[in-house]
């Protein structure tokens with residue numbers, strides 16, 4: 062009993078911690094979040110001058126791996142000469158993603174649109190000589206894919222931004238509030254440009270950790286963007302003024318307490334293109350991570366890094382195509398579903414249809430033989446191997462007629478029905494899923 066109380070108060074503490082960070086009332090945003098909640102998959106694009114030499118996006122000079130001037134020299138090599146926004150959008154559509162988020166400006170301060178502010182842009186300072194966001198968004202819109210704008214609050218190249226390189230800053234806000242005010246005006250003007258020119262469906266802020274909500278004026282920024290478009294969604298990197306949480310590179314091991322969340326992950330070891338980084342995740346790895354995330358009720362934002370000329374490396378294209386082919390076959394189990402049953406009933410990811418009458422089991426690797434479900438009180442009406450015509454049978458063992466304890470469900474999976482990546486079983490239940498989590502016996 063005491064143990065149960067401790068667990069309960071720990072869970073409540075966790076929940077209130079999540080809510081305290083989040084200054085937004087979930088009920089007030091529930092309806093605008095519905096497309097995001099159903100989308101499950103987004104493609105993240107880190108494209109910038111860092112792809113020229115293949116160095117860490119912005120961090121290369123910040124971490125003093127190279128001088129800032131050498132880093133900025135890459136401006137001269139950024140051509141976008143083979144950029145084909147229609148084929149980018151085709152690839153994103155093929156992957157099954159419902160939204161895309163592109164770096165409109167990373168921490169290095171180089172805007173990918175034609176900013177009117179007096180600062181770096183691909184239009185003014187690179188041989189690309191143009192705004193790259195407009196044509197890309199227009200191709201996304203044609204395909205009904207939502208368009209997201211990554212925007213770095215940090216701008217290490219701006220002369221009025223306090224931070225510059227690791228262990229060296231330009232000034233302290235407390236010593237020169239006018240200078241900070243100049244920067245704030247500048248960055249908010251750029252955001253205004255984004256909202257007026259592109260009206261993004263989603264803003265993906267980054268770098269909020271360098272200043273407080275008061276310093277950024279997060280509340281004001283949120284209001285400005287929402288006033289322009291009440292349906293726009295804001296990620297959780299605006300010091301508490303975002304709509305959803307953004308764990309990075311780390312698939313949660315237990316179900317997060319947040320209402321909405323999105324895991325962003327690289328396709329190799331870096332966000333941007335790096336010639337030497339060939340540590341590609343395989344389609345199997347990506348698909349199993351994706352299933353894991355969706356089973357916990359989250360979205361997966363898979364990052365790709367195009368080359369400076371706008372071509373997307375073949376290995377990245379391959380992963381997106383394979384993911385798309387798998388999504389096509391298993392769409393029912395993924396898109397528009399909700400988080401699966403509590404962990405422990407089945408050893409693997411699961412999802413549920415919105416009405417909870419279909420339970421989807423994701424089988425890792427090439428599972429064959431017998432799998433087991435514990436504590437399922439429902440009767441199973443039908444079992445389908447998704448993407449095939451195969452129906453499977455099951456048996457229930459240990460169900461004593463007068464006891465509330467459900468029996469154990471065993472399903473035998475023959476060889477030959479497996480998908481090459483992840484096999485999905487659809488269990489059609491007699492009524493919304495009902496789980497037994499008691500002790501057994503008369504409890």
Ligand code: GLC
Pocket residue numbers: 107118267268309325332
């Ligand atoms: C981190 C890094 C940044 C990257 C981002 C993607 O915040 O600072 O380089 O763009 O993660 O989520």
